[in-house]
Amino acid sequence: MADSESTRVETDVRPDEGGSPRPRRSVRRRLGGVVVFLVLGLLFFVPWWTLFASGVDWPFPVFLAGTVVFAAWLVSFPFLMVAGHGGRRADRAARFADSTLGMVWVLFTWSLLGGLVHLVLIGLGVGGDGGPDRARIVAVAVAVVSAGLLAWGHYEAMRVPRVKRLDVHVPRLGGGLDGTQVVVLADTHYGPIDRARWSQRVTEAVNALDADVVVHAGDIADGTPVQRREQSAPLGTIRSRLAKVYVTGNHEYFGEAQGWLDRMAELGWEPLHNRHVVVERGGDSLVLAGVDDVTAESSGLAGHRANLAGALAEADPDLPVLLVAHQPKYVAQAAAGGIDLQVSGHTHGGQIWPFNFLVRIDQPVVHGLSRHGERTQLYTSRGTGFWGPPFRVFAPSEITLLTLRSGPAAG
Structure with missing residues (x-):
């Protein structure tokens, strides 16, 4: 065990120009953290944009509530994931984090597809000038399809x-x-x-x-x-x-x-x-x-x-x-x-x-x-x-x- 620990230390550090040890993986870890943050941001941003900000022109209370929910989701997710799957292994936190991950992935996927449909409708001139009506139809469709798939997907996961x-x-x-x-x-x-x-x-x-x-x-x-x-x-x-x-x-x-x-x-x-x-x-x-x-x-x-x-x-x-x-x-x-x-x-x-x-x-x-x-x-x-x-x-x-x-x- 001592040999493996010393090997790990040697591979994790290397001397800088002054001869003092410098973590080898620190830059990679920081870059990895940035990538994870960007991916998470994208996963949450796309559904938020589709449902609440892409020209749907919902009443302000609806827009505000949706924004608060997505922001709270995004901020809490990393902490719940660490608490649930890190050293503590808190099952309650893991359940919330895992469910959030599945929900946001489905919303992200179908928001992208909904966005593509929206662009096609615009290109075909369906709905005329459109205004918020077309965007609202896409947003509601994305929400309904995602909710249906999540309900069905949960049944599929939990059944024998x-x-x-x-x-x-x-x-x-x-x-x-x-x-x-x-x-x-x-x-x-x-x-x-x-x-x-x-x-x-x-x-x-x-x-x-x-x-x-x-x-x-x-x-x-x-x-x-x-x-x-x-x-x-x-x-x-x-x-x-x-x-x-x-x-x-x-x-x-x-x-x-x-x-x-x-x-x-x-x-x-x-x-x-x-x-x-x-x-x-x-x-x-x-x-x-x-x-x-x-x-x-x-x-x-x-x-x-x-x-x-x-x-x-x-x-x-x-x-x-x-x-x-x-x-x-x-x-x-x-x-x-x-x-x-x-x-x-x-x-x-x-x-x-x-x-x-x-x-x-x-x-x-x-x-x-x-x-x-x-x-x-x-x-x-x-x-x-x-x-x-x-x-x-x-x-x-x-x-x-x-x-x-x-x-x-x-x-």
């Missing part, structure tokens, strides 16, 4: 996910394993909103599928195992015929990754901490391997990093491999290693449209089944829960039931 069923053909899979059913959970994100009852209902839905293998592909919670003990407890009642396996996601490394590995073992799961297990059915075998999240190494937690070679150590190379890796972008290493099928989460399918387009910049796939190289397939789940904002807009959650089929896909 629907089961998504998919056949996956794995050419190297032995005939005895044909029809093996794998349930995939990912991104449960037990967090500031107490979802213990939701967790229990998800467990019941999984058990009703009577699966051979159950996978949790990481991001189990936002918080420590002690904080989220009640919400995670139902996972201990999940049943499977052959195995229940779990890998860490990036959010475990914001808290207690090792603690979550221990907690899942306590609940009867096999934590695949760069290791594998072999399951058998009908005289044929399948390797279930798992790696730590790709952010594990930078966490500084000893023994944690994504290590595919370690996960496959002593595994029979002639056996098919199902790899669990939290982030889809690990598929490059999986394809290089000859993995048959990788199962991932992390993306949430974008969670709130159009964030899926931003996710695609960082990840090769946002959701669904894809092929990478000659052998490797990747299934990316939209996730079972949600992160932060309790909304899902055009990105439904899922419990995934993959049925493995031997032989190549038809056609």
Whole structure:
């Protein structure tokens, strides 16, 4: 621990011309703070402008009330976010901050679209001179659409996910394993909103599928195992015929990754901490391997990093491999290693449209089944829960039931 701390100090400072240490990252942090401030300002300014100041000419009390609300939102948001997700981890503050983030993102998106519609109407001469009437129609439409999407999105986030069923053909899979059913959970994100009852209902839905293998592909919670003990407890009642396996996601490394590995073992799961297990059915075998999240190494937690070679150590190379890796972008290493099928989460399918387009910049796939190289397939789940904002807009959650089929896909 002392070595890692000294290394961190050396990389964080460098001598200036006078020989005294100068923080290396101070400029980057300041620039980062400026960028965050500008982004926040833009997120709040665009909806305010569309709803209250873009020629709508509302009565002054309406304009004043809207301005005060948006200003209070903007000023309070950073403090609530720090209180909720910083060292204090105050769940009440986190709930307000997360909800605010989701609401302002939806308002921002549809305000931009409303602004584009307004410009098109002006260009087409619809409404004649227009005056405030056209601007008011756009503002009211943006407010109504945003409110409707937020209400629907909250329902979508809080309900028990629907089961998504998919056949996956794995050419190297032995005939005895044909029809093996794998349930995939990912991104449960037990967090500031107490979802213990939701967790229990998800467990019941999984058990009703009577699966051979159950996978949790990481991001189990936002918080420590002690904080989220009640919400995670139902996972201990999940049943499977052959195995229940779990890998860490990036959010475990914001808290207690090792603690979550221990907690899942306590609940009867096999934590695949760069290791594998072999399951058998009908005289044929399948390797279930798992790696730590790709952010594990930078966490500084000893023994944690994504290590595919370690996960496959002593595994029979002639056996098919199902790899669990939290982030889809690990598929490059999986394809290089000859993995048959990788199962991932992390993306949430974008969670709130159009964030899926931003996710695609960082990840090769946002959701669904894809092929990478000659052998490797990747299934990316939209996730079972949600992160932060309790909304899902055009990105439904899922419990995934993959049925493995031997032989190549038809056609």
